[in-house]
Amino acid sequence: MSKVNLGSLFELTSVRFRLLFREPEAVFWIFVFPILLAAGLGIAFRNRPPDVLPVAATTPQLTSALAADKGLNASTMDERAGTHALATGTILLLAVPEAGGVSYHYDDTNPDARTARLLADRDLQAAAGQREAVHANILLIHETGSRYIDFVVPGLLGMNLMGSAIWGLGFAIVEARQKKLLKRLVASPMPRWQYLASFLLSRLIMLIIEIVFFLGFARVAFGVPFRGSLWQLGFLCVLTSMAFSSLGLLVSSRARTMEAASGLMNLVMLPMWILSGVFFSASRFPAIIQPFVRALPLTAANEAFRANMLQGVGLDHLMLPVITLLAWLVVPFVVALRIFRWR
Amino acid sequence: MESTDKHTGTLAPGRPSLLLSGLRKAFSDVQAVDGLDLEVLQGECFGLLGPNGAGKTTTIEICEGLTDPDEGKVELLGLSWTTGAAELRQRIGIQLQETQFPDKLTVEETIRLFRSFFHRGISVEESIRTAQLEEKRNSRVGGLSGGQKQRLAMACALVGDPELLFLDEPTTGLDPQARRHLWDLVDELKQAGRTIILTTHYMDEAERLCDRVAIMDHGKVIALGTPQQLIASIGGEDIVEFAVSQGPHDSTRGVVDPATLTSIPGVQSHRVDAALHQLSVSELHTTVPHIFAALSAEGLHLSEFRTHSATLEDVFVRLTGRNLRDE
Secondary structure (H helix, E strand, C coil): CCCCCHHHHHHHHHHHHHHHHCCHHHHHHHHHHHHHHHHHHHHHCCCCCCCCEEEEECCHHHHHHHHCCCCEEEEECCHHHHHHHHHHCCCCEEEEEECCEEEEEECCCCHHHHHHHHHHHHHHHHHCCCCCCCCCCCCCCCCCCCCHHHHHHHHHHHHHHHHHHHHHHHHHHHHHHHCCHHHHHHHCCCCHHHHHHHHHHHHHHHHHHHHHHHHHHHHHHHCCCCCCCHHHHHHHHHHHHHHHHHHHHHHCCCCCCHHHHHHHHHHHHHHHHHHCCCCCCHHHCCHHHHHHHHHCHHHHHHHHHHHHHHHCCCHHHCHHHHHHHHHHHHHHHHHHHHHCCCC | CCCCHHHCCCCCCCCCCEEEEEEEEEECCEEEEEEEEEEECCCCEEEEECCCCCCHHHHHHHHCCCCCCCEEEEEECCECHHHHHHHHHHHEEEECCCCCCCCCCEHHHHHHHHHCCCCCCCCHHHHHHHCCCHHHCCCEHHHCCHHHHHHHHHHHHHCCCCCEEEEECCCCCCCHHHHHHHHHHHHHHHHCCCEEEEEECCHHHHHHHCCEEEEEECCEEEEEECHHHHHHHCCCCEEEEEEEEEECCEEEECCCCHHHHHCCCCEEEEEEECCEEEEEECCHHHHHHHHHHHHHHCCCEEEEEEEEECCHHHHHHHHHCCCCCCC
16 A cells, blocks of 8 residues: 555645635635734824823913923813813823922823923923023934834734634634544545645645735735845744644644634633734743743744844744744644544 | 455455454443444345444444454454555445535535545546436535435445445435435445445335344344344234224223233234234234134224234344334
8 A cells, every 4th residue: 555645635635725715704814804903003003293292281371381392282271170181181291380380290100191291391491491401413213124013013924824723724623523524534545644734735825825915915005124034934934834733733633522622722822812922022021931931832933023024134043933833843743643533 | 465365356255245253342331332243245235223322333333444342353355454454445435424524515526535535446427426416516515405415425435436335324314205215326236236234223224225134232133134034033924013992982991811812823922012912923814803803702892903014123122122213
């Protein structure tokens, strides 16, 4: 039986494609959703002109001194109305004159309110005749690569590769097991490795479409930079997708019902959605859990994508994340093959 | 591999297609198969018959290499699952209970997928024709009726042109017309000389399709033979069923002494089930008048009376004291 029949591998793989493209929801989640998410975030966090901060004062004189600043929008209100406006967030700061000076009412845990106080104080001191001791020149910089959208696109790429691999494999395998199709396939002469290989193959092909779509959109719509080698980025994407496919295989290796599988998948993915630096940097978490955070495959993937795309770092300097991803590819795959329930 | 007797494509003449001996299998606390010996000859259509839970599916899945037996020997086409699994998979065809093929694939795509697993076999075309699914070739599996799905399962079992075909409850859950349709299909396969092993809990199905039948109960074979032999074994070819009351207008249940009945010449056995007396009778035309006479001598009135030819159902009732679908 040494004759390896690749016709069946081809049939199994094309069945995977047919089933995927005949499922409109799957197409939405894999192709459309990441783009909608990136577009939404890109719009929400686009670079706006500096905010004008709303402030108030209890006397018209103070108000006019504050209104002279382009960064502040000042109005006059009495102390009671002002306190209420502060409490409800309609103004950030209330200036009240008092004997020999002025008092500022504001919340110092709110960065905007702190800025408002600095501006208001500078304006009032200047109006009272204070001169600047050192002359400062101001040069403005808006650099691509340092915006939020530049930060979040590699994170979304990683999250997307995780989701499509784990969901794509997990649901299809568990559904086949639940519907006894897996048992029927095993009762036929189908080589078992080909069944699993057909998932990886279809994933690889889908991956190309997926990342070209998504990164192309990020490039065209937001001008997200690609500073590293595209080949190396491609390699990182393949490695990431295979590592998550292997994890997806492990998650689906025993579950008998869709409910059980879907619970397991969320259990596996939820920590990574939160900890792995998709929407904000993973380094924000306390030092004590950093070793755990760093060991997660999505953290490694996001770190490598960001280093490649934003800083142009080569693979030779990304050995740690690459090795982490390789470990996540090999270990779950070996375990999954050992414990896989074929019926 | 040397082309010894064991590994040639054809089976040595006279060698059974399937040989089971001393087969046992337990699941946690249930002894599903309890010492089973069977031989199925080449070209035979063999039925495993029994109520749900009798061990039919476990037995057939052991034969199909899907379940490992705890004890005993399994030999198919002269090969065993431990040494000849890859070859066996190529040479047998399997239809399982309750397989759901993917809804979004078409009939043709599903069959083509299964065809791709076999080194040799019939064309997708031919398999569609055999299963009479020509009109549904491009329909999605999700839109097929129960009978059509079952014929698709059959088509997938046939694509490898199997020497040995396993059908596990092929007509369970089908409407009468779809059942008859499937029976015709099995008939054609029999005529083509294939060895078929099927399980069923329908006695009429076994009588209609099988050359030989093994009746199973609690993991054991309790009767084995052709349907005619088994029916003859209960002694009478006909079954008389009747109920009696005290009088034409009195619905009080009448009491009959079984000894009165069994002493009538031609009555082989007697049994009461829910006030219905069942007699197994050998000479219907001469025995029935004797039964009437005996009952009127007792002053009893017949409130129900009917006869039918004995079936495998009656064999099962006779052997176990239970009806097939009691459980």
